[in-house]
Amino acid sequence: MMNFKRNTLLILSILILAVGCNKPEKLSTTDGVEYYLLASDNGEAFVQNDYGTFYIKMVDSNDSVLIDSDEVGMLPIKIDSASLKKRGSLFSILKEIKVGDSIRTTLSASEVFTKGFRQPLSDDMQPNDRITVFATAKEKYDSAGFMAWQQEMRQEMIEKMQKEAEAQKGVDEDIIKQYLTENNINADSTESGLFYVITEEGDGPKPEAGQTVQVNYVGKLLNGKVFDTSIKEVAQENDLYDERREPYSPLEFPIGKGRVIKGWDEGISLLNVGSKATLIIPSYLAYGPRGAGGDIGPNEVLVFDVELVGVK
Structure with a gap:
């Protein structure tokens, strides 16, 4: 897990851009997980065996940014209802929102990291710590399209590493x-x-x-x-x-x-x-x-x- 510090003003500005003047709509997934819809483009829904890429930002209770897709890249997910259900609340939300939807939800650290991302908590984090997650469904792909996207990301990573080296x-x-x-x-x-x-x-x-x-x-x-x-x-x-x-x-x-x-x-x-x-x-x-x-x-x-x- 990467820990990137950002100030509260940056978070608020993102929310303002996403929400505009509209009050966020409170929704629930079919599994009963509550979240707020911040913005929607009325895009396509994901169906079984689709692939999606998601922008993710996670913020702890001290307004410190824990994960930011601007730093670590988009989160790719295969839409498989059975496997995603095992990964808990966050993935329950992601598999049900539509392309272009931006959401906010607050979950426990154990729900997000231990269950969702299957990784241990950092030493300074407790299982019940509250994590606010902002997510946007960016793109939808079939199998061939997703493979092409992966290849493009690999090439970008190679070029980035070469420049850094x-x-x-x-x-x-x-x-x-x-x-x-x-x-x-x-x-x-x-x-x-x-x-x-x-x-x-x-x-x-x-x-x-x-x-x-x-x-x-x-x-x-x-x-x-x-x-x-x-x-x-x-x-x-x-x-x-x-x-x-x-x-x-x-x-x-x-x-x-x-x-x-x-x-x-x-x-x-x-x-x-x-x-x-x-x-x-x-x-x-x-x-x-x-x-x-x-x-x-x-x-x-x-x-x-x-x-x-x-x-x-």
């Missing part, structure tokens, strides 16, 4: 160059934006795509915090020891097959067996805007001290 590339480059300057590190770089320092040259072969490599590593944030390692002593020194990883050993993976982050696939391929190196990996070659686990935040630049132990 390109913008992040410049940000990460500045961060890395500042890190290198502050730590007096002279590093080489690749066309992709990976920076690396070979600290000890090995005399073995370089791995070829598809071969299984064995790598010892220590993963760190730019502030020096160690978040992962294949070396037992390092794990113990940094309160990362986990007996389930016994016996600690080099990480094995097929290189060039996307089994590890891109910065690893590229960086390890630069090394001969026996080489040691430091890889400074920009976020778009690591875990990107999602981050990973509790230590690696969104768009985090990572540092790995690695040793290519062997190749199979």
Whole structure:
């Protein structure tokens, strides 16, 4: 669940635009769920096996916006009465309104999230907290039309991610160059934006795509915090020891097959067996805007001290 803060004035302005001068009409679904019809275009009704896309905005009792389709995209739904009935009050409303209808309803947090969206409540939310939901039925599709819409959304998402990655590339480059300057590190770089320092040259072969490599590593944030390692002593020194990883050993993976982050696939391929190196990996070659686990935040630049132990 994403938590986007908006002020009350924005919510009120949306209501004013939707309602105009008319008083909202109080209605009930066939399942007895009450809601207010804010506006209607007298559009088509949904029937069994239709697909619909819905604009959704959810606001808590403090006027904080919890979910907004302007941020996360439209909610797609297949109109299947039996399955939607199991998802509770909100979906009972959505399957019965018509294209162009805008509604408002107030439901419990458990009804909306636990039952409706089948996801746990956030730590700061109680099951009985009141959630105000604003929804508009935007489009109606048959199966072929919905598949075309999905393809269009996927393409838009790819283009958005590419633009964000390109913008992040410049940000990460500045961060890395500042890190290198502050730590007096002279590093080489690749066309992709990976920076690396070979600290000890090995005399073995370089791995070829598809071969299984064995790598010892220590993963760190730019502030020096160690978040992962294949070396037992390092794990113990940094309160990362986990007996389930016994016996600690080099990480094995097929290189060039996307089994590890891109910065690893590229960086390890630069090394001969026996080489040691430091890889400074920009976020778009690591875990990107999602981050990973509790230590690696969104768009985090990572540092790995690695040793290519062997190749199979």
